[in-house]
Amino acid sequence: MATSGEPVLEVSGLVKHYPLTRGVLFKKQIGAVRAVDGVDFTLGRGETLGIVGESGCGKSTVAKLLCNLERPTAGSIRFKGEDISRLSGRALKAVRRNIQMVFQDPYTSLNPRMTVGDIVGEPYEIHPEAAPKGDRRRRVRELLDVVGLDPDFVNRYPHQFSGGQRQRIGIA
Ligand SMILES: Nc1ncnc2c1ncn2[C@@H]1O[C@H](COP(=O)(O)OP(=O)(O)OP(=O)(O)O)[C@@H](O)[C@H]1O
Ligand SMILES: [Mg+2]
The missing domain is CATH 3.40.50.300 (P-loop containing nucleotide triphosphate hydrolases)
Structure with missing residues (x-):
């Protein structure tokens, strides 16, 4: 290799x-x-x-x-x-902050009661230095865009996505 x-x-x-x-x-x-x-x-x-x-x-x-x-x-x-x-x-x-699991089954690893915006934004609560509070919403939308999802999906729940889209939420 x-x-x-x-x-x-x-x-x-x-x-x-x-x-x-x-x-x-x-x-x-x-x-x-x-x-x-x-x-x-x-x-x-x-x-x-x-x-x-x-x-x-x-x-x-x-x-x-x-x-x-x-x-x-x-x-x-x-x-x-x-x-x-x-x-x-x-x-x-x-x-x-540099090491991340991407789970094989994103349906069981994404909280069904949380919106995608809250799921993708949660790590900023743990690592607040990664983005100032007022900037997080914008950063979350940017991350959705990077993985090929419509940033307007922030208010949707995990069950409203396809399997492949859910994988991308995990990556975001
Ligand atoms: N917390 C633990 N305490 C004791 N033994 C454990 C623990 N976790 C794993 N093991 C044992 O360690 C060995 C390796 O387990 P591991 O989960 O890494 O296997 P794996 O290669 O991922 O298997 P699979 O393909 O079935 O997922 C197994 O014999 C398992 O029973
Ligand atoms: Mg295993």
Whole structure:
């Protein structure tokens, strides 16, 4: 696989073991599920990587580790040169602006009670520095336009879109 320029993501020796415990009050570790056991890969800008394997081989666990939803038992995850696998607090929040899950089934990942404008605008509540309050409505409309949706759709609900349009809401 040809890497174009600087690697965006460098994963090295990634390991995730989940402890297996016995007992209720006095939990004793009796082993570990070796969910991920030594994964290495490099991804350049504009590249796409598919992970294929039998059920339970650790694909989703790798994705969770990359998004920092799980902590690795060992190994490193470098995003543009910085190891992000053990960040916390403010530093973790800052890298989260650059990493995003796009769910396979957008119908279950979009809140049916929220308008598309509120869904796309919600991350600005968590990362207010990304856009000043008075500018958010305009930014949301701009994002809808970028993903090929009519900006006038801001007041529609997820069920009023096609499957492909819902995918694009997730990307926005
Ligand atoms: N929180 C957890 N605690 C303990 N074991 C876990 C946990 N999450 C996942 N596992 C185990 O880790 C292994 C890898 O799970 P993972 O979800 O990464 O598999 P997968 O490759 O995504 O499988 P599928 O194709 O079925 O989605 C499985 O054996 C699973 O049972
Ligand atoms: Mg999975």
